[in-house]
Amino acid sequence: MWAFFLLINYTMDSTMIIIAAIVGLAIGFAIAKFLEKGKASKTIINAKKDAERILKDANAEGESIKKEKILQAKEKFLELKAEHEKVINSKDRKINEAEKRTRDKESQVSSELAKNKNMNSQLDNKLKDVEQKKELFEKRHEELDKMHKSQIQQLEVISGLSADDAKNQLVESLKETAKSDAMAYIQSTVEESKLTAQQEARKIIINTIQRIGTEEAVENCVSVFNIESDDVKGRIIGREGRNIRALEAATGVEIIVDDTPEAIILSCFDSVRREVARLSLHKLVTDGRIHPARIEEIVKKTEKQIEAEIVEIGKRTVIDLGIHGLHPELIRAVGRMKYRSSYGQNLLQHSREVAKLCGVMAAELGLNPKIAKRAGLLHDIGKVPNTENEVETPHAILGMQWAEKFGEKEEVCNAIGAHHDEIEMKTLIAPIVQVCDAISGARPGARRQVLDSYIQRLKDLEEVAFGFSGVQKAYAIQAGRELRVIVESEKVNDDRAAQLSFEISQKIQTDMTYPGQVKVTVIRETRAVNVAK
Incomplete structure (x- = not known):
């Protein structure tokens, strides 16, 4: 509760x-x-x-x-x-x-x-x-006509002849006078033509020879170097032309760069120099590096290559002809024949033809064909320039001296020396070589004699320059219109270079005969070279 x-x-x-x-x-x-x-x-x-x-x-x-x-x-x-x-x-x-x-x-x-x-x-x-x-003029003309008619009528009355009769008499008298004057003029013209005809004919012939000679010289002294595009021309010329000057100085060949599309012209009477320049240009253009130092290097290498090729050509030629035991210097001279012309005919081709002809004729006559071939191949060996010196000796005698020097037999030496009757023929091989030489050179169009004298004149120009002290190189260019002389800078100063140019021009003027004029250019170059290591 x-x-x-x-x-x-x-x-x-x-x-x-x-x-x-x-x-x-x-x-x-x-x-x-x-x-x-x-x-x-x-x-x-x-x-x-x-x-x-x-x-x-x-x-x-x-x-x-x-x-x-x-x-x-x-x-x-x-x-x-x-x-x-x-x-x-x-x-x-x-x-x-x-x-x-x-x-x-x-x-x-x-x-x-x-x-x-x-x-x-x-x-x-x-x-x-x-x-x-x-x-006014028409009025006066009418008056003059009236006066002229009246005067004619008066004259007809005085002379007793009509105007047509007087005209005919005047024409006849003028015909006789004109005939006599014309005969006198024709006679004087004919006499003058007789006096000048021979001189005019010579002028025409000389002009024709000069024209043909120029064409042949250009044909045999010029090579064309083909290029892919014209842009290469500027690289070959170089800045301010230094590359082309270096190439010309190194090879002695005049290089002409003009408006010809995709082509450069190489001009020189020496075909070996032209070939060196052509191959050098080909290597430089292919490589792409074109400058003066490279140019000199390539030219030296090309010269060595050409020398090796010359020896190879000589060996191949003597093997083809079945010739054995030839001295190496003579083989080299045979190879150089490829780059030499005799009156416009290639010297190597001519010598091969003569050798073959000599072999055939010697076999037909019962002689030794090998000796005949040997003599035929070497008969123009004296035309090949000696690298040491060139003397004013006929090429037959010079070739005989070369053959004796390099141990050729007496009959071969005699055939070489006697094929132009410089010495007496002592063997039967000598007339065979002489006949075969004439056969090879007598073909229509085989030889052009103007070219040989032209090339000899260019060589003489260079020899004149080499006769002065201090001259290192001399090149005749522009078809003999210019002589380019390169002197040693240590021995020749600038004042001496100017004096040397004058002295060379005076010697050419007094000692040589040539058409037109020759310009002498003396080049003095100083180089300072150091190597950075």
Whole structure:
């Protein structure tokens, strides 16, 4: 029971507590709402104040921006206005200038029109004068005709002859006089023609020979080096022409770079030099590195290659002809025949022909064909230039001396020396070589004698230069119209170089015979070479 009352009491206390708590919560909520409402009203008031302040600041800033923009707009307007005024002023100035030019042209045209009008009036006056003079001339001509007819009639009456009869008599007398004068003129012309005919004929023949000789010389002294494009020409010439000068100095060949498409002309009377220059150019163009040092290196290598090729050609020739035991120097000379012409005929081809002909004829006559072939191959060996020196000796005698020097048999030496009757023939091989030489050279078109004298003249030009001290190299170029002399800088100074050029030109003028003129160019070059290691 007591427990029940306690439970009830406890239950009532809990309810009261809950009620009190709820009442407290309600009162707190009401107080909170009241306080929140007061705080919200304060916040709203503060927000309104802030909003008014922000609006005020925004209005002030907007006014300032508006004023600034208005000022910028005014400045831009003034700037555009100034530019517009400038454009307008420029256009006005151009219009004024155009109007001025138009006025000037109008005044000029008006002045020209006035001049033309004046000239037309003058022309009309002159035409009137001409018409008047023409009428006066016609009247005078009619009067002269009347007077002439009256005079003729009077003369006919006085002479008792008509005008036709007098004309016929005058013509007959003039015929006789003209015939006599014509005969005298013809006789004097014939006599003068007889005196000058031989001289004129010589002139015609000499001119013809010179023309043909020039064509043949160009044909035999010029090689054409073909290139892929004309751009290579500039690389071959080099900066300020240094590459082409180095190539000409190293080879002694004149290199002509002109407008000929995809071709460069090499000009030199020595075919060995031309071949060296051609092969050197081919190597340089293929390699692509073209400069003076490289050019000298390639030229030296090419010269060695040509020398080896000459020896190979000589060996192949003697093997083809079945000749054995020939001295190496003679084999080398035979190889050099490929680059030598005899009166325009290739010397190696000519010597091979003579050797074969000699072998055939010797076999028919019952002689030793091998000896005959040997003599036929070596009969023009004296025409091959000696690397040591060249003397004024006939090529037959020089060839015989070479053959004796290098151990050839006596009958071979005699045949070589006697094939132009310089010495007496002692064996039957000698006339066979002479006949076969004539057969090989007598074919139509086989030889051109002008070329040999032309090449000899070029060699003589170079020999004249080598006769002076200090001369290192000498090259005859431009078909003998120029002699280019390279001197040693250590032995010849600049003053001596100028004097040397004069002395060489004077010696050429006194000792040689040549067409046209020869320009002597002396080149003195100083080089400083060091090696960086």
